[in-house]
Amino acid sequence: MPKKAATQNKKKNPARKKKILIVEDEQPILTTLELKLRSCGFDTACAMDGKQALLLIQGDNCDLILLDLVMPIMDGFEVLRRLQVMERVPPVFVITNLGQEEDSLRCKELGALDYFVKADVPIIEIIERIKKHFV
Amino acid sequence: MRVSLLDGAIIALALIPLVLIASSLPTHFFGYAAIIYGIFLVCAFAIALLISKIIQIRAARQSIERQKDEFLSFASHQLRTPLTAMRWRAEMLLAGDAGRITNEQKKFVVEIETSTKRMAELVNQFLNVSRINLGTFEINPRPCDLRTIIDSIVRELKPIADRKKITLRIRSDAKIPSITCDPKIVRILVFNLVANALAYTKKGSITLVVSQAPRQLDISVSDTGVGIPIDQQQTVFTKLFRADNIKEMNPNGCGLGLYIVKQLIERVGGTISFTSQEGVGSVFSLHMPLKSIVQQNGSRAITPSSIT
Numbered sequence: 001m002p003k004k005a006a007t008q009n010k011k012k013n014p015a016r017k018k019k020i021l022i023v024e025d026e027q028p029i030l031t032t033l034e035l036k037l038r039s040c041g042f043d044t045a046c047a048m049d050g051k052q053a054l055l056l057i058q059g060d061n062c063d064l065i066l067l068d069l070v071m072p073i074m075d076g077f078e079v080l081r082r083l084q085v086m087e088r089v090p091p092v093f094v095i096t097n098l099g100q101e102e103d104s105l106r107c108k109e110l111g112a113l114d115y116f117v118k119a120d121v122p123i124i125e126i127i128e129r130i131k132k133h134f135v
Numbered sequence: 136m137r138v139s140l141l142d143g144a145i146i147a148l149a150l151i152p153l154v155l156i157a158s159s160l161p162t163h164f165f166g167y168a169a170i171i172y173g174i175f176l177v178c179a180f181a182i183a184l185l186i187s188k189i190i191q192i193r194a195a196r197q198s199i200e201r202q203k204d205e206f207l208s209f210a211s212h213q214l215r216t217p218l219t220a221m222r223w224r225a226e227m228l229l230a231g232d233a234g235r236i237t238n239e240q241k242k243f244v245v246e247i248e249t250s251t252k253r254m255a256e257l258v259n260q261f262l263n264v265s266r267i268n269l270g271t272f273e274i275n276p277r278p279c280d281l282r283t284i285i286d287s288i289v290r291e292l293k294p295i296a297d298r299k300k301i302t303l304r305i306r307s308d309a310k311i312p313s314i315t316c317d318p319k320i321v322r323i324l325v326f327n328l329v330a331n332a333l334a335y336t337k338k339g340s341i342t343l344v345v346s347q348a349p350r351q352l353d354i355s356v357s358d359t360g361v362g363i364p365i366d367q368q369q370t371v372f373t374k375l376f377r378a379d380n381i382k383e384m385n386p387n388g389c390g391l392g393l394y395i396v397k398q399l400i401e402r403v404g405g406t407i408s409f410t411s412q413e414g415v416g417s418v419f420s421l422h423m424p425l426k427s428i429v430q431q432n433g434s435r436a437i438t439p440s441s442i443t
Contacts, residue, residue: 028220032227039232070212097215099259100208101273101319119215119255123223124230 018134019043021062023053023079024095025071029118033066033095033126040127050074054082062090064130067112069096069103080110091133095126145180204271211262215255222251260391263323264374267398274402276427279318281311281345281352288326289343295333296341303329307345314352316427320399327392328356328419334385336360339416348422351405355420362413371409372397380413396421403427 020042024030027048034044045062047053051074057065069076076094083089093114094107104115113133116126225248228236236244266272289303296303314321325343332341339359346353363371363378370376375390400407404424411417 026216026220029216029223032220032223036223036227036232097212097219098208099211099215099262101275117215118219119222119258123226 017041017043018063018130019045019061020130021045021047021053021056021060021065021090023047023050023065023071023076024068025049026068029068032123036123036127037130040131042130050076050079053079057083057086057089064090064133065092066095066126067092069094069098069107077106077110080107080112084111093126093129145184200269200271203269204266207262207265207269211258214258218251218255218258222248222255225251257389260389260395263395264391267395267402272399272402274317274320274427276315276317276403278313278315279321281314281321281354284318284322285325285343285345288322288329291326292329292333299333299336299338301333301336301338302340303333304340304342305345306342308347311345312347312352312425314423314425314427316403316423320403321423324396324400324421325354325356327396328354328421331392331419332356332358332360332417334388335381336416337384350425352423352425353420354423355418357416357418359416362415362417363409363411364413368409368411372407 020037022030022033022037022044024033024046025048030046030048034046037044045056045060047056049071053065053067054074056062067076067079076096080092080094083092089111091113092111093116094104094112095116095118096103097118099117099120107115114129116129225244227233228244229241229248263272285305289305293303329341329343336358337360341356341358344353344355344357346355361380361384364380367376367378371378372393374394376393377388377390381388397407400421400423404427406422407419408422409417409419
């Protein structure tokens with residue numbers, strides 16, 4: 001479902017930069033991702049907790065969400081749960097430092113498209129996965 | 136083991152019939168019968184009490200283990216967070232995201248980048264060892280595609296082999312049988328063996344052979360590496376073991392890989408064996424059951440659904 005929405009967007013306006021919403025409470029990681037994504041030609045929006053993220057998702061037309069799990073106020077699992085009942089939700093890649101397999105399975109059950117353990121992957125791998133998604 | 140007031144009350148209640156019967160039946164015969172009955176009752180209650188205590192203690196221990204495991208998860212999450220920022224920033228510096236850097240600076244950053252990667256691996260390894268020791272290492276057997284797992288490991292390690300000019304070969308029966316095992320464990324097992332072979336081989340080749348025996352699958356990794364000195368072969372699988380002849384060769388090793396492999400292969404009902412000759416090479420072989428069994432470990436409760 002989310003995939004479809006993204007392709008429709010692409011058809012409408014091919015010149016527009018893809019907008020990635022980064023949901024991450026750790027400032028150093030947030031800015032790192034922001035810098036890298038921008039240098040790779042993406043537009044970015046940021047949220048530092050789940051609640052803020054939901055507001056942005058409802059109001060903004062972002063094309064993809066990078067979602068952290070452990071966050072104050074509202075965690076990533078809850079965000080995924082709430083996104084399930086929303087319409088035309090952009091695809092979600094979970095980026096977390098929770099390494100347990102059960103967390104990854106739970107996220108995928110909740111509709112996340114992919115799952116990355118941040119400390120274990122090079123940043124470029126995440127960027128390439130995003131680019132692959134928009135091809 | 137403390138006996139609570141409630142436990143005491145139960146015993147007292149159990150004694151009541153004994154006292155009543157004994158006092159109401161004056162003849163010797165009934166007296167003896169009542170005493171035997173009483174003794175029987177007391178024993179039965181004592182046993183029941185003991186069992187309930189054991190269950191209570193086990194539950195308490197499990198809850199302590201769960202708490203320890205939660206702490207581990209939390210600690211590793213917290214450790215990984217700053218590591219991520221360090222690793223990604225170093226990668227970005229190398230990619231030129233902050234402008235051009237000199238070759239000399241590049242060398243420094245490469246060192247930072249490799250160290251953060253190593254640190255992340257160490258966090259993972261310590262976490263695995265702690266979970267194995269605590270008995271909280273999750274094992275979920277399911278059909279797993281060995282070919283895909285091997286391919287991804289080879290893809291990951293090929294660059295290191297290429298850099299060292301070591302040939303990395305895979306040989307397998309035409310059809311690799313499907314096995315039922317936790318893919319995450321298969322990955323850890325094979326990855327560790329191939330990574331070890333790579334780390335301790337200076338030149339030559341590494342061959343991964345997959346073959347099917349009647350009721351098991353054999354995965355062996357042979358190398359033309361330094362080998363393990365014969366007097367140290369007994370202790371290869373002990374925690375923190377590092378052979379004398381490799382300490383200089385790979386100062387990054389921490390002696391946990393083979394320990395983890397041995398613990399995990401046994402946990403899924405398999406075995407590991409090896410032959411090695413110093414200066415010639417080593418062959419490590421995993422013998423995995425086609426359907427993995429989950430070994431009960433200590434007080435770890437494994438849900439029936441996870442046992443295939």
